[in-house]
Amino acid sequence: MPRIACLHTFDSNAAVFEEALRATGLAGVSLQHTVRADLLAAAEREGRLTSDIAEETVAVLRGLSAQADAVLLTCSTLGPAAEAAAPDSPVPVLRVDAALAAEAVKAGGRVVVLCAVETTVEPTRHLFEAAARATGAAVSVEVVPQAWAAFKAGDPERYRELVARAAGAAKAAGATRVALAQASMAGAAALLPETERPLTSPTVGLAAAVAASRG
Structure with a gap:
């Protein structure tokens, strides 16, 4: 059963992706939700995705990869961090967009x-x-x-x-x-x-x- 670890920046996105999973009809897929609202809040304060925020996001994504078959970053602002995390990850790391x-x-x-x-x-x-x-x-x-x-x-x-x-x-x-x-x-x-x-x-x-x- 594929385990997809989702990194969100809002609690409400967990329900959005559970609904999307039902809509796709993909059987036997398990979603694991982690919410880090502070990462997007920091990017909003800075007005962009800074290198420090990206590095922190990469660390979180790599941590999630230890217990998942794929990791999905659901925040578009943080999206480039998924590309940075992917090369050294033991499982695929994707940005949802x-x-x-x-x-x-x-x-x-x-x-x-x-x-x-x-x-x-x-x-x-x-x-x-x-x-x-x-x-x-x-x-x-x-x-x-x-x-x-x-x-x-x-x-x-x-x-x-x-x-x-x-x-x-x-x-x-x-x-x-x-x-x-x-x-x-x-x-x-x-x-x-x-x-x-x-x-x-x-x-x-x-x-x-x-x-x-x-x-």
Whole structure:
């Protein structure tokens, strides 16, 4: 039974990934959840992912690898730390948005990636632009105004509504694909008609982690 260790920066993301696991229908997979809200809080204070924060995240990821078949970092702001941890890890270490980026740019065209928090923008831009080089997709990364304030104020309904509104507007403006960069944004997809729903990271990221754990 594959054991996937998930490193979150918000408690609520544990439930998001348990729901994603049910949605994927992947049988016999066990999720282990570790929450380190302090890592994202530090990045927000600094305005970016600093080398010290990245090093601490790498240490946590490597620690989780000791009792798992794969490790999944679910915070997009900290994403580059997964790439730094992977080479010396005994098991695969993945960032949840890597599979999202590959899927979003696959068909080329204009891809709009929505973020809620400013610190996610640069790591997300680098990830998606790198993936887009193979397909010629044009990537635009945008922040949803007021969304993160709603999330941090404990108003998930408004958070999802703001994200869904921005995703719908991007699609209406001609985006080939719309992707939600942060795992916490996933619930917004259900507020839109099926034909307009953006791509979200939990299901594709989990599927990638399970596949990696099985070699």
